[in-house]
Amino acid sequence: MIFAALFYAAFLILAGGLVYRISDYLRTPAPLKIPTTPAPTTGGGVALRMTREVLLFESLFKGSLWTWGFAMLFHGGLALVLMRHLRYFTQPVWSWVDLVQPFGIYAGFVMAIGLAGLWGRRFLVDRIRYISTPSDHLMLALLLMIAISGLSMKFLDHTDIIGVKAFFLGLEHFDPQPLPASPLLYLHLSLVASLMIIFPFSKLLHAPGVFFSPSRNQPDNPREHRHLSPWAAKLESES
Amino acid sequence: MATEITAPPYRVIPIIPAIKPGAMEGLKPFVANDKIQEALGFPGELVEDWKDRAIAKMGDLLKKYRSLKVYLDACVHCGACSDKCHYFIGTQDPKNMPVARQDLMRSVYRRYFTLPGKLFPKLVGARELTKEVLDEWYSYYHQCSECRRCSVFCPYGIDTAEITMAAREILDSVGYGQKYSNEIIGKVNTIGNNLGLPGPALEDTLEGLEEDVKEDTGIDVRFPLDVKGAEVLLITPSADFFAEPHIDSLIGYAKVFHAAGISWTLSSMSSEAGNFGLFIGNYEQMRKIALRIRQAALELGVKRIVVGECGHAWRVAYSFWNTLTGIGDGAEDKFALQLQKQLDQRYRQPTHICELTWDLIERQAITLDPEANDNLIVTFHDSCNVARGSRMGEMAGGQFEIPRSIIRAAANHFVDMSDATTREKTFCCGGGGGLLTDDLMDLRVKGALPRMEALKEVADRDGVNFMATICAICKTQFSKVLPYYGFNMRMVGGVHQLVSNAIRLGGKE
Numbered sequence: 001m002i003f004a005a006l007f008y009a010a011f012l013i014l015a016g017g018l019v020y021r022i023s024d025y026l027r028t029p030a031p032l033k034i035p036t037t038p039a040p041t042t043g044g045g046v047a048l049r050m051t052r053e054v055l056l057f058e059s060l061f062k063g064s065l066w067t068w069g070f071a072m073l074f075h076g077g078l079a080l081v082l083m084r085h086l087r088y089f090t091q092p093v094w095s096w097v098d099l100v101q102p103f104g105i106y107a108g109f110v111m112a113i114g115l116a117g118l119w120g121r122r123f124l125v126d127r128i129r130y131i132s133t134p135s136d137h138l139m140l141a142l143l144l145m146i147a148i149s150g151l152s153m154k155f156l157d158h159t160d161i162i163g164v165k166a167f168f169l170g171l172e173h174f175d176p177q178p179l180p181a182s183p184l185l186y187l188h189l190s191l192v193a194s195l196m197i198i199f200p201f202s203k204l205l206h207a208p209g210v211f212f213s214p215s216r217n218q219p220d221n222p223r224e225h226r227h228l229s230p231w232a233a234k235l236e237s238e239s
Numbered sequence: 240m241a242t243e244i245t246a247p248p249y250r251v252i253p254i255i256p257a258i259k260p261g262a263m264e265g266l267k268p269f270v271a272n273d274k275i276q277e278a279l280g281f282p283g284e285l286v287e288d289w290k291d292r293a294i295a296k297m298g299d300l301l302k303k304y305r306s307l308k309v310y311l312d313a314c315v316h317c318g319a320c321s322d323k324c325h326y327f328i329g330t331q332d333p334k335n336m337p338v339a340r341q342d343l344m345r346s347v348y349r350r351y352f353t354l355p356g357k358l359f360p361k362l363v364g365a366r367e368l369t370k371e372v373l374d375e376w377y378s379y380y381h382q383c384s385e386c387r388r389c390s391v392f393c394p395y396g397i398d399t400a401e402i403t404m405a406a407r408e409i410l411d412s413v414g415y416g417q418k419y420s421n422e423i424i425g426k427v428n429t430i431g432n433n434l435g436l437p438g439p440a441l442e443d444t445l446e447g448l449e450e451d452v453k454e455d456t457g458i459d460v461r462f463p464l465d466v467k468g469a470e471v472l473l474i475t476p477s478a479d480f481f482a483e484p485h486i487d488s489l490i491g492y493a494k495v496f497h498a499a500g501i502s503w504t505l506s507s508m509s510s511e512a513g514n515f516g517l518f519i520g521n522y523e524q525m526r527k528i529a530l531r532i533r534q535a536a537l538e539l540g541v542k543r544i545v546v547g548e549c550g551h552a553w554r555v556a557y558s559f560w561n562t563l564t565g566i567g568d569g570a571e572d573k574f575a576l577q578l579q580k581q582l583d584q585r586y587r588q589p590t591h592i593c594e595l596t597w598d599l600i601e602r603q604a605i606t607l608d609p610e611a612n613d614n615l616i617v618t619f620h621d622s623c624n625v626a627r628g629s630r631m632g633e634m635a636g637g638q639f640e641i642p643r644s645i646i647r648a649a650a651n652h653f654v655d656m657s658d659a660t661t662r663e664k665t666f667c668c669g670g671g672g673g674l675l676t677d678d679l680m681d682l683r684v685k686g687a688l689p690r691m692e693a694l695k696e697v698a699d700r701d702g703v704n705f706m707a708t709i710c711a712i713c714k715t716q717f718s719k720v721l722p723y724y725g726f727n728m729r730m731v732g733g734v735h736q737l738v739s740n741a742i743r744l745g746g747k748e
C-alpha cells in the first residue's frame with residue numbers, strides 16, 4: 001500500500017505543481033513585444049511556429065544537429081512509450097493506443113539511445129561539460145534507469161501486467177488493489193514517482209515553458225495592435 | 240587596459256573554439272559616479288544593503304516580466320546556444336556562452352526563489368549572492384550586446400538579452416550602474432540627444448551641411464530644423480549629425496526627401512533616435528525617452544514619423560513605441576489620442592527610412608543611377624536589432640529584403656556574406672547594447688571576429704570593398720575595429736550613403 005500512497009502523493013504534487021506554475025506564467029505579464037523576428041504576423045502563424053517548435057524542435061535543428069538528433073530520438077521514443085503506457089490506465093483501452101503498441105515496443109530502445117547520446121555530450125563536448133550541473137546528470141540517469149528497468153520487465157523478467165493494470169485502475173477508482181510483487185516493477189515505479197515529484201520543480205518545466213516563451217508565442221504586429229500590460233498601463237495615468 | 244589590444248587570429252577552419260576559462264575575467268567597464276546615477280533616480284553608489292535590495296528587485300522583475308521567469312525556469316542546459324555568441328567565439332571565455340551567462344543569474348534565482356535551490360544548492364548549481372557574484376554580474380552582463388543571436392537557436396527561444404537587461408536593472412537599483420550607458424541617458428533627458436549636442440550647435444551643423452551639398456551638387460538641398468507643419472519628422476541617431484561615415488547617410492535622407500518633394504524636419508528638442516533605456520532594461524527610462532519624441536511630434540504637428548539608420552532605435556520604435564507612447568493604435572490618454580488623430584494613418588507609424596525610400600523607388604518617385612557606385616563592390620551587414628527584433632514592410636523578413644533591394648537599386652555590384660552570418664543568423668558588430676565605449680575596446684575587437692571572418696571571405700573571393708549597414712553603432716564600431724583586422728576603416732558606411740551617391744536630384748529627367 002506504500003505504492004498507492006506514493007502514487008497519490010506524486011500525482012498531487014505533479015498536478016498541483018504544474019497548475020501552480022502554469023497559472024503563475026499566465027499571471028505574469030509580458031510587457032513588451034519581443035518575438036524573435038522574422039516572426040509570424042498573425043495568431044495562426046504563431047500556432048504553426050509553436051507546432052514546429054514542439055514537434056520538430058525547429059530552432060534546435062538550426063542550433064545543433066547532433067543534439068537535435070538525440071533529442072528527437074529521446075522525446076519521440078518517450079512519446080510513444082507514454083502512449084503505449086496508457087493501456088495500464090484505461091479500460092477499455094482506447095483504440096488508438098492499440099495501434100501504437102507495435103511501435104511502442106521498440107520505442108523504449110530508441111528513447112534509451114537518445115538519452116545515452118545526450119548524456120555522452122555532457123562528457124565529450126567541453127562547452128557542455130562546463131555548463132552541466134549534477135542535477136543535469138541525475139536527470140538523465142533517472143530517465144535512463146526508468147527506461148532500462150522498463151525494458152528489463154519486458155525482455156528479461158516479465159511482470160504481471162494484468163496485475164499492474166488492476167492496481168492502477170484501483171487507484172483511479174479509489175479502491176486500492178495489491179501490486180504484483182516484482183523488484184523490477186518496484187524499481188520502475190519508485191523512479192517514475194520521483195520523476196513526477198521532481199517535474200514541477202526542475203528544468204522539466206521546459207515542457208510547459210516552451211508555450212509561454214514570449215520570443216516564440218507573440219505575433220509580430222506591434223504597429224498594428226497596441227500591446228500594453230496592466231502595470232505599464234498604470235504609468236499612463238500617472239503622467 | 241595595460242596590455243596592447245590585438246585582434247584574435249582568423250580561424251583557418253571556422254570550428255568552434257575550445258573554452259579558455261577565465262579569459263575575460265575581471266573585465267569591467269567604468270562604473271557610473273553618483274551624479275550620473277542620481278540623475279536617473281538610481282542610488283549614487285553601492286548601497287549598504289545591496290544584497291537584500293538586489294534579491295527584492297529580482298523578485299519584483301520576476302513578477303513584471305514573464306520572459307525572465309520562463310527563461311530562468313526552462314533552460315535544459317542543452318548547449319545549442321553555447322557556440323552562438325560572438326563574444327564567446329572571440330574570447331573563448333566559457334562565461335560568454337549564452338547559457339553560462341544566464342546561469343550567472345539563474346544560480347542566484349535558484350537559491351532564493353526555488354525549492355530545490357533552497358534545499359540542495361550544490362545539486363542544482365545554486366549559489367548565494369555574494370559580492371564576488373555581483374562583480375561577476377557586472378563584468379559578464381557588460382560583455383553581452385543584447386543581440387539576441389542566441390535566442391534564434393534555443394529550442395525555447397530563451398533570449399539572453401532579456402536576462403542581461405534584468406541584471407543591469409538590478410545592478411542599477413543597488414547603485415552599481417555602468418558609466419557609459421547611464422551618462423548617455425542623462426544627456427538625452429536634459430539636452431535631447433546622446434551626444435549632448437545643444438540646439439544651436441545642431442543648427443550650425445545643419446547649415447554647414449547645406450553648404451557642403453550645394454558645393455557638391457549645385458543644388459539647394461535643405462536640412463530643416465524645428466519646422467512646424469512639416470509632413471515628416473525625422474528621428475535619427477545623433478551620430479548622423481557629425482560622425483563619419485554616419486553623416487553621409489544623413490545627406491542621403493535629405494536628398495531623398497528633396498527628390499521626392501516631401502517636406503520634413505528635425506527636432507532640436509528631440510534629436511535622438513537611440514534609446515539606451517533598452518540597454519539597461521529600464522522601462523521607465525525607455526518610456527521617458529520615447530515620450531520626448533511624441534512631444535516633438537505633437538509640437539511640430541507632423542503627419543509622419545520616420546526613423547533613420549539605427550538598429551536598436553528601430554527596434555524600440557517599431558516594437559515598443561506603440562506600447563510606450565501609443566503612436567499607432569489603441570492608446571487612450573489625451574496626448575496619444577491627439578497624436579493618432581494628427582498622424583496620417585495611411586502610412587505605417589513609425590516608418591523606417593528604408594521603407595520610405597524603397598517605396599519611392601518602387602513607385603518611381605525617385606530615380607537612382609547605380610553607375611555612380613560602380614567603384615564599389617558592396618556587401619550588407621544585417622544589424623542585430625533590426626534583424627531579430629523588428630520588421631520592415633508587410634512581410635516577415637522585410638527587414639532583410641528592403642535594405643538589400645535599395646542597395647541593388649543604388650549599386651551594380653552586390654554580394655552577400657556567408658548565410659551562416661547574415662539575416663536572422665547575423666553576428667552583432669561587437670559594439671551594441673551599451674558596449675560602444677573605449678574602456679571595452681579589447682572586448683569589442685574580439686567580438687567582431689566572426690563578422691570580420693565573413694567579410695574577409697567575400698573581400699578575398701569577390702573583391703568586396705564596401706560594407707553597408709543601417710545602424711549608427713555598427714558604423715562607429717566597424718570604423719574603429721576594421722583596422723585591427725587589416726581593413727580600411729572607410730570600408731563601412733550607410734545604405735543611404737549609397738543612395739546619396741546614386742540619387743538624381745533636380746529635374747526628374
Ligand code: HEM
Pocket residue numbers: 053054055057060067070071072074075118119136139140143204206207208210315316317394
Ligand atoms: C512539450 C513537450 C516537450 C518539448 C517540446 C521538449 C523539448 C525538449 C528539447 C528541445 C530539449 C533540448 C534538447 C535535448 O537536450 O534533448 C529537451 C531536453 C530535455 N527534455 Fe524535453 N521536451 C518536452 C517534454 C519533455 C518531457 C515530458 C520530459 C520528461 C519526462 C522531457 C525531458 C527532457 C530532458 C531530461 C531533457 C534534457 C536532456 C539533456 O540533459 O540533454 N521533455 N526537451
Ligand code: HEM
Pocket residue numbers: 078081084085088104105107108109111143146147148149150151152153154155158159161164168188192
Ligand atoms: C505509473 C506509471 C508507469 C507504470 C505503471 C509503468 C509500468 C510499466 C510496465 C508494467 C512495463 C513493462 C511492460 C511490459 O512488460 O510489456 C513498463 C515498461 C516500460 N516503461 Fe513504464 N511505467 C510507468 C511510467 C513510465 C514512464 C514515465 C516512463 C518514461 C519516462 C516509462 C518507461 C518505460 C519503458 C521505456 C518501458 C519498456 C518499453 C515498453 O514496454 O514500452 N514508464 N512500464
Ligand code: SF4
Pocket residue numbers: 323324325326335336337340382383384385386387388389390398399400403667
Ligand atoms: S544576446 Fe548576443 S551578446 Fe548576448 S549572449 Fe546572446 S549572442 Fe551573446
Ligand code: SF4
Pocket residue numbers: 313314315316317318319320321337338392393394395396397
Ligand atoms: S539553447 Fe536554450 S535551453 Fe539550450 S542551453 Fe541554451 S538557453 Fe538553455
